[in-house]
Amino acid sequence: QKEVEQNSGPLSVPEGAIASLNCTYSDRGSQSFFWYRQYSGKSPELIMFIYSNGDKEDGRFTAQLNKASQYVSLLIRDSQPSDSATYLCAADPLSSGSARQLTFGSGTQLTVLP
Amino acid sequence: DVKVTQSSRYLVKRTGEKVFLECVQDMDHENMFWYRQDPGLGLRLIYFSYDVKMKEKGDIPEGYSVSREKKERFSLILESASTNQTSMYLCASRVSDPYEQYFGPGTRLTVT
Numbered sequence: 001q002k003e004v005e006q007n008s009g010p011l012s013v014p015e016g017a018i019a020s021l022n023c024t025y026s027d028r029g030s031q032s033f034f035w036y037r038q039y040s041g042k043s044p045e046l047i048m049f050i051y052s053n054g055d056k057e058d059g060r061f062t063a064q065l066n067k068a069s070q071y072v073s074l075l076i077r078d079s080q081p082s083d084s085a086t087y088l089c090a091a092d093p094l095s096s097g098s099a100r101q102l103t104f105g106s107g108t109q110l111t112v113l114p
Numbered sequence: 115d116v117k118v119t120q121s122s123r124y125l126v127k128r129t130g131e132k133v134f135l136e137c138v139q140d141m142d143h144e145n146m147f148w149y150r151q152d153p154g155l156g157l158r159l160i161y162f163s164y165d166v167k168m169k170e171k172g173d174i175p176e177g178y179s180v181s182r183e184k185k186e187r188f189s190l191i192l193e194s195a196s197t198n199q200t201s202m203y204l205c206a207s208r209v210s211d212p213y214e215q216y217f218g219p220g221t222r223l224t225v226t
Binding site: 032034036042043044045046049088090092100101102104105106107 | 145147156157159162172204213214215216217218219220
């Protein structure tokens, strides 16, 4: 069973701090990784994806990938109350044939305290 | 911008009714997916399609069927709705390269 594991939280950080969200995956063949933000009652919104080992920055968000350790993380700098949401990690396994299905983690609930 | 739309945001149906949930994407994506999301259970894949008239079962296909007659439209059908199908239903679409997947706004279905 290919799995993506996330700490469900809740994770609380003060406004202005760095929030660190972590994700591990079991399928070594996974090639790309996605972070989604989901506000309560809304659908997941893609915020970042990463394919290569190392860091990828987009504004206040940095995704980090370590394929040797099978570890993906998302850092949110200068956290704002509006960042309070559930963050879903997803892995794209390398497989042949029909549509490649993302494997989703169960999500980490983040609360940014004013 | 990628746009995935779903026919209803909220839907209330009675047990035994046939229910149609429609999803349309405007980016010529090959791949489309139906998920349901329940508290504590996360996202679960019901069915997906990688081409017109092609479909494959996901993790929880029982009680559901799908139809994809046109590339932009993917329908989820509950043949005989039951209370345990009360859930948030999410449609998603995805191009084959670079594999980014986008979700529609979701349909919250209540079966009474």
